[in-house]
Each structure stands twice: as C-alpha cells, then as structure tokens.
Amino acid sequence: MNFSILDCTLRDGGYYNNWDFSPEVVTQYLNSVASANIDYVELGLRNFAKSGFLGAFAYTTEDFINTLTLPEGPTYGVMVDAKTILESGMSIEEAIDALFVPAVHSKVDLVRVAAHFNEVEFSAPIVAHLKKLGYIVGFNLMQAGGKPDDIIADKARQAVNWEGLDVLYFADSLGNMDGQEVQRIVTALRTHWTGPMGIHTHNNMGKGLDNTLSAMEAGVSWLDTTVTGMGRGAGNTQTESLLAYLDKGDSKYQPKPIYELVIRHFEAMQKEYGWGSNLLYFLGAQNDVHPTYIQNLLSSTHYGTDEIIGAIDYLSKLEGTTSYNGAVLDTALSFSDSKAEVTGSQDAQGLFDGKNVLIIANAPNTEKYASAIEMYIKNTQPVVISINTTAHIAPELVDYYAISHNSKFLSESKLYKGLDKPIILPKCRFTTSELSELEGVNLIDYGLEVVKETFATQGTYTTTPYDITTAYVLGALLESNVNAISVVGFDGYAQDDVRQQEMVDILNLYHAHEKSLEITSLTPTSYPIAKGSVYAPVK
Structure with a gap:
C-alpha cells in the first residue's frame, strides 16, 4: 500500500x-x-x-x-x-x-x-x-x-x-x-x-x-x-x-x-x-604585572578571559605593578576612586520618554539567538541600548551604548573608537586621556556613584549598589518616562554564584523604586524577572 x-x-x-x-x-x-x-x-x-x-x-x-x-x-x-x-x-x-x-x-x-x-x-x-x-x-x-x-x-x-x-x-x-x-x-x-x-x-x-x-x-x-x-x-x-x-x-x-x-x-x-601555567599568567609576566594580580583576577567569578586580558593591558600601563597592591587592582577594574567627585549632566533626563527600550547584554544567549534578536529589532523598532559592546548584533541596529568604566570597558576600550552611536557614560569615572580616545563620539554624561544597598537617581547621576553597568543603565532609564523595558542576554549565573546574587539585589532594589517598570527577558534567564520570547509573534 x-x-x-x-x-x-x-x-x-x-x-x-x-x-x-x-x-x-x-x-x-x-x-x-x-x-x-x-x-x-x-x-x-x-x-x-x-x-x-x-x-x-x-x-x-x-x-x-x-x-x-x-x-x-x-x-x-x-x-x-x-x-x-x-x-x-x-x-x-x-x-x-x-x-x-x-x-x-x-x-x-x-x-x-x-x-x-x-x-x-x-x-x-x-x-x-x-x-x-x-x-x-x-x-x-x-x-x-x-x-x-x-x-x-x-x-x-x-x-x-x-x-x-x-x-x-x-x-x-x-x-x-x-x-x-x-x-x-x-x-x-x-x-x-x-x-x-x-x-x-x-x-x-x-x-x-x-x-x-x-x-x-x-x-x-x-x-x-x-x-x-x-x-x-x-x-x-x-x-x-x-x-x-x-x-x-x-x-x-x-x-x-x-x-x-x-x-x-x-x-x-x-x-x-531524559533522556596549571596558563596563557593569562604568561601575558601578565610579559607585561611585567605581578602574578598575584592575575591570581586574584582568576580566582574571582566576576571576570571572563577578555576582561582579565583587558585588566592586564591596563595594569601594564601603570607604574609599580611589579609588586602587588590591592588598591591598584580595584582602580584598574572599576576606577572607583572614593575621592572622585560624582558629576553628570541633565542629558539623560527625558531621553527615552514614551519609548519601548530593549537592553542588550553580551552573553552566550545573545550569540545563540542573534538572528532572532535582530529580526525582533527590525520588526518592533525599539530603542536599543547595548551594555558595553556586542559582537553578535549588527551595530546599525544599536541606538546607544552604555559603559561605566568597569572591567568590561577595560577589555573593550579600543572598540569604542570606531563607534558612531551615542555613548551613555559617567565622565567622572574616566581619565582625560581615556575620554580623548572617544573624541568625536556623542557622549551623554550621566554620573555614577556606587553605594551598598542603595538604588537612587539624582537627575544628573544614579547611585547603585554595585559597579555593574546593568544597574547604571536601569538608573539612567529612571530619568525618563519609559513605556516598556525588554532585555536579551540576561542569562544569569548559578544560584551560588556571587554575580547572581548581586544582580538579584540590583533588580530587587530597582523594582522598589517608585518609577520602576516590569522588565521582560526575551531570551532564557535565571533572574527573577518576567519572561517572554524573542520568537513570539509581534502584535
């Protein structure tokens, strides 16, 4: 038959x-x-x-x-x-x-x-x-x-x-x-x-x-x-x-x-x-950086290989890194000099009024679902903010980049020279020489202060509990009457990973703010936020 x-x-x-x-x-x-x-x-x-x-x-x-x-x-x-x-x-x-x-x-x-x-x-x-x-x-x-x-x-x-x-x-x-x-x-x-x-x-x-x-x-x-x-x-x-x-x-x-x-x-x-020596120690030695810097970078769950290489490059330009100084490492990773005055401009106020905002983080799921994310952007036309740079989403689809001079910026600083999109950043956390590398780029100066267990906005700057760019972006968005916030690449970490708890703390403090909005992740996430799908048909 x-x-x-x-x-x-x-x-x-x-x-x-x-x-x-x-x-x-x-x-x-x-x-x-x-x-x-x-x-x-x-x-x-x-x-x-x-x-x-x-x-x-x-x-x-x-x-x-x-x-x-x-x-x-x-x-x-x-x-x-x-x-x-x-x-x-x-x-x-x-x-x-x-x-x-x-x-x-x-x-x-x-x-x-x-x-x-x-x-x-x-x-x-x-x-x-x-x-x-x-x-x-x-x-x-x-x-x-x-x-x-x-x-x-x-x-x-x-x-x-x-x-x-x-x-x-x-x-x-x-x-x-x-x-x-x-x-x-x-x-x-x-x-x-x-x-x-x-x-x-x-x-x-x-x-x-x-x-x-x-x-x-x-x-x-x-x-x-x-x-x-x-x-x-x-x-x-x-x-x-x-x-x-x-x-x-x-x-x-x-x-x-x-x-x-x-x-x-x-x-x-x-x-x-249901069915031991490694490349990073080699690079540290090559750049006259004390191995304890490398050891501490490797022992931290916060930093990936690219970030560690960026930190090594930064440390190699400083004097006195042939011996270990914890304060120098902190400065290299976050530029969190307690003596620096927190400053900023009014440029972020109302910048995203009435907009649907999509925040892109550079995570494995961003690469995995890149084509679907790009299709979603083309179909829905949100304002797209990339947290640091992303190698997986076409630059022409990104409207703004956000950086806060943490370890991510250290590993990506050279990439920003070629960007022709506005960059949201806290100028107070950058040196004059670093800002000169961004000459000709539209810089939106919005300040950042890091204070434990605090999430607040001051018009010209935000106060966040951790030096994490996601928190900085959420603070900047609170300066506008945003219509909706979606995110991709917010994969999350294991429940016992300190980075997971830090992000959970950030999200809890953000949602306690009177102007906060529901955040919807369109790619898989372990964070306690609303979950949707980048593949879902668009209304």
Whole structure:
C-alpha cells in the first residue's frame, strides 16, 4: 500500500527542550530527513505569544521559517492546537489570519490541527479557513484511546462534512494502545471517514512501533515518527526504527542519514534530557604585572578571559605593578576612586520618554539567538541600548551604548573608537586621556556613584549598589518616562554564584523604586524577572 512518513521531531521533541534546538542540530536534521526521503516534516507549533521563554519551534513564525534553508523533497508543515484558535479572543478567521499567511506566500504547505474530542464540533471553521488559505489540512483527534466506538464514529461523521479536510489523524496520546485498540479505532473512524487516515503513537508501553505497523496493516497511510522517539512523555515511534523495519523490503526510504543524525546529535541529547601555567599568567609576566594580580583576577567569578586580558593591558600601563597592591587592582577594574567627585549632566533626563527600550547584554544567549534578536529589532523598532559592546548584533541596529568604566570597558576600550552611536557614560569615572580616545563620539554624561544597598537617581547621576553597568543603565532609564523595558542576554549565573546574587539585589532594589517598570527577558534567564520570547509573534 502507499503510505507516507511524517517526522515531527522539532515539534513533539520540543517538549523536552522548550523547542530550543541549536542551529547545528536543526541544519543536520533538515538535511538528514530530506536525504532519507521523509515525506512530511513538521517544523513546530504555531502559537500566539506565551509567558516564559520558548524557543523558535514553539512559534515557527513565518519570519523564522524564512531564515531556515529547507532542502527540497519533504513537504513542510506546522501544527496548531484548536484551543489556540478557539480561545484567542478573536473570531476563528481573525485568529487564523493573525497566525498564518496564504500558503502561496509560505514555505509551509501543511497545517495540522490538534484537538481534544470536546473541541471537534467547533473546529469545522478552522479547517475551512486553513483550506481557503491554500494549505493541506490535517486534523488530529487527541487521546482517542479508550473512547467508545460510537463517540469515535461520531467525530468522523462530523469531519466528513467539513470543507477542506485532507487527512484525519488519531493519537495515542497516553501511550497505552495495543494493536487491537488501533484496529478498533480505525474501524470506528471508517464508519464514516473514507479519506486518508494517520496515526500518532506514543511509546509509554514500548508499543509505538508495533502500533504504527498495526495501523499500516489496517490501511492507515500517514505515519508519525520522531528521531530517537524524541517527544512528550516516553516519546514516539522512532524514525530510525521504522526505517530500519521498512529497509527489509523494497522501500524508497534511506535510513542511513537518520542513523548518522542519531549518532552525531540525538543520542547525546537523549542522555541529557531524559533522556596549571596558563596563557593569562604568561601575558601578565610579559607585561611585567605581578602574578598575584592575575591570581586574584582568576580566582574571582566576576571576570571572563577578555576582561582579565583587558585588566592586564591596563595594569601594564601603570607604574609599580611589579609588586602587588590591592588598591591598584580595584582602580584598574572599576576606577572607583572614593575621592572622585560624582558629576553628570541633565542629558539623560527625558531621553527615552514614551519609548519601548530593549537592553542588550553580551552573553552566550545573545550569540545563540542573534538572528532572532535582530529580526525582533527590525520588526518592533525599539530603542536599543547595548551594555558595553556586542559582537553578535549588527551595530546599525544599536541606538546607544552604555559603559561605566568597569572591567568590561577595560577589555573593550579600543572598540569604542570606531563607534558612531551615542555613548551613555559617567565622565567622572574616566581619565582625560581615556575620554580623548572617544573624541568625536556623542557622549551623554550621566554620573555614577556606587553605594551598598542603595538604588537612587539624582537627575544628573544614579547611585547603585554595585559597579555593574546593568544597574547604571536601569538608573539612567529612571530619568525618563519609559513605556516598556525588554532585555536579551540576561542569562544569569548559578544560584551560588556571587554575580547572581548581586544582580538579584540590583533588580530587587530597582523594582522598589517608585518609577520602576516590569522588565521582560526575551531570551532564557535565571533572574527573577518576567519572561517572554524573542520568537513570539509581534502584535
């Protein structure tokens, strides 16, 4: 008989990693399923914005899909829950139009609608409108196992009368079916439905593959699988297992690309989910810097390699660093000279009135989600403030840079010479020679004072509890009536890391300020702030 395989790894597997697959895995996956001659590939879910961070494949927006290189061969699809449409607060047509473009304008050709039995009677307009947009439309009956024959048959009766349904699926959502149950459900559905039928199995009892094969024998022609069975609960029928079984006969499918994919990437993911002298001492010695400076820098959790190299470079220009002086190190790292007068200008007052502000921190997630962040900026046009420089976001998308002469500036000072964007900084914390290096750059002078357990604004400067540029930026924003604040790259640290507690202290003190706003992180974060997603569709 003729049948098709639909691989839904990126959609069902996303329940284990919040739909946040690495680009390397995605590229290898897409190439492998195409090389294996898989018929249909479900790229992910289609959703409205949800609270908390979810990766790209939880939303699978058109913008994101257009960043993917989709090999020729498979038909690509997405899934939408009927609940997403029915509970959107909009009419069915409006909700679908908000989530989908006409198929002719999309790389997606297939849309599957997943519904509970009590949602079936409300789903006809969903199927009809998706068909009107030009899609192949599938409908998945979830949790079909154990339902009486007459109820199953009645759902099929309703589906027969819908306009535009191409394939009717049933799902072993609880993973407790056996071959006999599969046959019973197929028979009940065939009471009315004569078109193509599909099955989505789960492997809770180890019968996923057996149930898929039983469905094939019963005439079911759309077969769902995932690589290594990656999916909710115990997972699904394994793509590689089904292809291995089919390879015994005359099969068009090529299992070897999937085998390689499993070995290279998915076996490790399955295990994860549930599945002495060093260079810095060398550089210190080369620059006549006492090794105790290096030792103290390395022993601190505050400083990364780039910052330490910057501090070494700074120390090498000072006299007397062949012997250790803790005060010299403090000056090199923060320029926190208690004798320096805190000064600033009024330039920051009202600077961001009525603006939606996006703050970018230079963290691993900034690099990981760089393309999505750039797309978000282009689509929403916020005022973008980069905390120090960022190598991962196009400079033309950044409106302001903020620096406070802490260790980050030490490692990046040379980069600022080429910037043609305004820099927010406290001039009182810079030497004349350092400021001369920024000659010709628009400098917005906003002062900074560091006082423990204090977060306040004074019009011309802010007082923060730590010498951390994030705190400085939040203080500067308090001088304006900002509309909204979002952040990316606010990854956070381990709970026992002192940097984590410092940031938590900063955020708590900031939120205690009468003019503070809710801060929403659009990339994964461990900080106690609101969580969203840079992949969520923009209203």
